[in-house]
Amino acid sequence: MDDVERYIAERKKRDAEFAFGFDEGYEQFKIGAILRQARESAGLTQERLAEELHTTKSAISRLENHAEDVRLSTLRKYAQAVGKSVEIQLL
Secondary structure (H helix, E strand, O other): OHHHHHHHHHHHHHOOOHHEEEEEHHHHHHHHHHHHHHHHHHHOOOOHHHHHHHOOOHHHHHHHHHOOOOHHHHHHHHHOOOOOOOOOOOO
């Protein structure tokens, strides 16, 4: 565990509000990172994917960088355009 991970772990123990905010923010970050990775693996630029989805590059950028309130239908369209599918798990 590096210094940053240690700091986060300790801070989460001390501060429930920080822990909740951090975990929620991290989940949103992960969704965007997964979307970007899928797009790049498909060999698509944001511009090309935007054309496929009949939207703008800035809309794709928002999905990849601020995925906190993305619709399931949007995720499905995005996934299909990059040759993937969406799987949801409740843990």
